[in-house]
Amino acid sequence: MVETAASIDDVWSWLEEIPDPEIPVISLVDLGIIRGIRWHEDTLEITVTPTYSGCPATTVINFEIEAALRAKGIEHLSLVRQIAPPWTTDWLSDKGRAKLESYGIAPPQVAGGPTRCPHCHATAVEKISQFGSTPCKAQWRCTDCLEPFDYFKCI
Amino acid sequence: MSVQGLIRLGDNTLILGQRLSEWCGHGPALEEDIALANTALDLIGQTQLWLGLAAERSGNGQTADTLAYHRDAWDFRNLLLVEQPNKDFAVTMMRQFLFDTWHYEMLNALTDHIDPEISAIAQKSVKEVTYHRERSTDTVIALGDGTDESHTRMQTALDRLWPYVGEMFSADEDDLMDMAALRPKFDVHLSETLQESTLTQPESDFFHQGGKTGARHSEHLGHMLATMQVLPRSYPDAKW
Ligand SMILES: [Zn+2]
Numbered sequence: 417m418v419e420t421a422a423s424i425d426d427v428w429s430w431l432e433e434i435p436d437p438e439i440p441v442i443s444l445v446d447l448g449i450i451r452g453i454r455w456h457e458d459t460l461e462i463t464v465t466p467t468y469s470g471c472p473a474t475t476v477i478n479f480e481i482e483a484a485l486r487a488k489g490i491e492h493l494s495l496v497r498q499i500a501p502p503w504t505t506d507w508l509s510d511k512g513r514a515k516l517e518s519y520g521i522a523p524p525q526v527a528g529g530p531t532r533c534p535h536c537h538a539t540a541v542e543k544i545s546q547f548g549s550t551p552c553k554a555q556w557r558c559t560d561c562l563e564p565f566d567y568f569k570c571i
Numbered sequence: 572m573s574v575q576g577l578i579r580l581g582d583n584t585l586i587l588g589q590r591l592s593e594w595c596g597h598g599p600a601l602e603e604d605i606a607l608a609n610t611a612l613d614l615i616g617q618t619q620l621w622l623g624l625a626a627e628r629s630g631n632g633q634t635a636d637t638l639a640y641h642r643d644a645w646d647f648r649n650l651l652l653v654e655q656p657n658k659d660f661a662v663t664m665m666r667q668f669l670f671d672t673w674h675y676e677m678l679n680a681l682t683d684h685i686d687p688e689i690s691a692i693a694q695k696s697v698k699e700v701t702y703h704r705e706r707s708t709d710t711v712i713a714l715g716d717g718t719d720e721s722h723t724r725m726q727t728a729l730d731r732l733w734p735y736v737g738e739m740f741s742a743d744e745d746d747l748m749d750m751a752a753l754r755p756k757f758d759v760h761l762s763e764t765l766q767e768s769t770l771t772q773p774e775s776d777f778f779h780q781g782g783k784t785g786a787r788h789s790e791h792l793g794h795m796l797a798t799m800q801v802l803p804r805s806y807p808d809a810k811w
Contacts, residue, residue: 466616466695468612468613468616468699469613469616469617469619469620469695469696469699470612470613470614470615470616470617470619471612471616472612499620499691499692499694499695500687500690500691500694500695501694502691502694502695502698504698544602545602545603545605545606546606546702546705546706546709547602547605547606547609547610547702547706548605548609549605551609551612551613555602569702571698571699571701571702
């Protein structure tokens with residue numbers, strides 16, 4: 417009986433292994449979208465919050481969670497969508513922020529823009545556009561190394 | 572709690588999201604193209620929340636999809652502003668700026684709504700709309716205070732769209748809140764932005780009505796719905 421044996425900690429560590437479908441260097445747990453895990457009788461209930469309301473990755477994420485937990489032997493699974501309180505980049509883990517930068521994406525800053533270029537770490541950066549290749553990113557460029565880079569928007 | 576009030580909000584975001592998506596692949600620059608598509612995506616996401624709640628509350632087996640795809644023009648409750656054609660980039664961005672300025676204040680007010688589900692959708696949406704408003708405001712300033720050509724086009728766009736501003740503040744009992752109360756904050760952001768843009772605010776306070784009540788949509792809506800609805804109406808069981 418794998419199902420009864422699965423502890424909440426086990427489930428967190430399993431979800432920690434699922435990459436974000438659009439930024440595979442960070443996990444769903446790093447992204448801060450897993451809001452709760454609990455057993456409700458024999459059903460495992462996972463509460464997930466969307467990053468952006470129209471983000472097409474949301475469907476894929478639910479599919480990935482389901483596939484991963486089924487593979488671990490979870491039989492009864494319920495995915496609950498929670499939109500309040502709304503997702504904020506404050507929920508990104510420190511580990512996730514560091515992984516983003518080494519991947520070439522500047523992590524979110526409360527000041528509203530990146531503090532430094534993720535490639536060369538120069539602080540001379542400028543905004544190209546408030547929007548980027550996915551809803552969660554904006555486009556910036558470094559005026560030192562001249563490379564464009566993605567900035568993970570702070571919301 | 573009025574289902575009509577929810578449908579109004581969902582129809583605004585649906586129709587404007589569809590309009591913006593017409594730019595996909597046609598934007599004047601890659602960054603602008605991506606920004607318009609991202610804004611459209613946010614609006615369609617918000618539509619799923621508003622129309623999803625409206626469908627649930629109406630309790631007659633509707634879904635967000637049936638509301639979007641299986642109603643005709645006279646059943647839509649969006650503002651006339653959002654169904655106006657894109658025309659050039661100036662009209663598109665001026666329409667966006669006018670809508671975002673209203674939308675931002677409206678959602679901010681709805682975050683305190685007594686109904687927790689309405690408040691939750693407003694809290695989620697206003698974060699996205701803060702970005703929309705920031706970008707459309709910056710663009711209106713850049714183009715208004717830009718070249719002679721961009722200035723003229725932005726002023727023409729403002730004059731053209733001005734008669735659709737008043738409907739955003741017309742109020743009746745189907746609204747989720749008192750829309751007229753939003754006008755002072757709207758006017759502050761509008762006049763600050765126009766001043767910085769070197770654009771002139773039109774003086775007339777005449778406005779067209781009939782979008783949010785469904786009484787008199789413009790002919791543009793029907794043409795847009797024909798494109799938007801053709802697939803689910805031709806193949807009613809089609810699924811993504
Ligand atoms: Zn650099």
